[in-house]
Amino acid sequence: MAVSRRDKADFYTKKAHSEGYPARxxxxxxxxxxxxxxxxxGDTVLDVGAAPGSWTLYTHRCLIKGNGKIVSCDLNPLSLDPVPPTVIEITGDAFSKEIRPRLVAEGPYDAIISDAAPMTTGNRIVDTTRSEYLAEQVTILAEEHLKPHGNMVIKIFQGGGEQEILKKMRTMFAKAKAFKPKASRDDSFEIFLIGLDRK
Ligand SMILES: C[S@@+](CC[C@H](N)C(=O)[O-])C[C@H]1O[C@@H](n2cnc3c(N)ncnc32)[C@H](O)[C@@H]1O
Known part of the structure; x- marks a missing residue:
């Protein structure tokens, strides 16, 4: 039987809450x-667009397994209680002149993960342009502060210059590709760009 879009959304939301994560x-x-x-x-990880905190909590629990450091930055505070001991929470615009130097000071990073997304307006051109800006800024941070052999994932809205960013990532990484996870809503135009093994 086909799984409806609503059933899929409910399944992941319920599963997240039952496992203690604030978001699917x-x-x-x-x-x-x-x-x-x-x-x-053991990795030092930068999580950009980290709130409410599911990626941060999963990274703490399952990936660095409590052994490493996660610098979690968002415009809004994390809604994790307690904030895990491996996490340094930085609240504000990751690319502002006040916050960016604080992210840099905690690096360099073994991995940079970004689920950052603009507030959507419903205007596809505005939304994709804003998403492209965020993805470009994360890529620049990675160029400067991701360690050799480091990895990166960034979210971008499709139609927002993802081919250009992927082209740039192919010069930075041994491997770079676009990826659409199953947990991404069917009607979402987000896609994730993955860079592996920083040259
Ligand atoms: C989809 S949510 C991230 C969800 C998060 N990965 C999780 O698992 O809980 C996107 C986030 O990007 C953040 N964001 C957008 N622009 C940002 C910026 N310039 N600096 C920091 N965070 C930003 C938003 O505030 C929002 O919380």
Whole structure:
């Protein structure tokens, strides 16, 4: 029997809450990491667009397994209680002149993960342009502060210059590709760009 869009959304939301995660987005990172092995115990990880905190909590629990450091930055505070001991929470615009130097000071990073997304307006051009800006800024951070052999994943809205960013990532990484996790809503135009093994 076909699984409806609503059933799929409910399934992941209920599963997230039963496992103590604030958002269903955790299953996107789970699938990305299971298939691409981005993060390992002991890593220093930068999580951009981290609130409410599912990717951060999953990284703490399942990837660095409490052994490493996660710098979690968002415009809004994390809704994790307690915030795990491996996490340094930084609240504000990751690319502002006040916050960016604080992210840089905690690096360099073994992995940079970004689920950052703009507030959507419903205007596809506005939304994809804003998403492209965020993805470009994360890519620039990675160029400067991701360690050799480091890995990256960034979210971008399709139609927002993802081919250009992927082209740039192919110059930075041994392997770069676009990936759509199963937990991503069928009607979402998000896609994840994955870079493996920083040159
Ligand atoms: C889809 S949510 C992230 C969900 C998160 N990965 C989780 O698993 O809980 C996207 C987040 O990007 C954040 N964001 C957007 N622009 C940002 C910026 N310039 N700096 C930091 N965070 C930003 C938003 O505040 C929002 O919380």
């Amino acid at each position: 987005s955790v299953y996107k990172l789970e699938e990305i990491n299971q298939t691409h092995k981005l993060i390992k115990p």
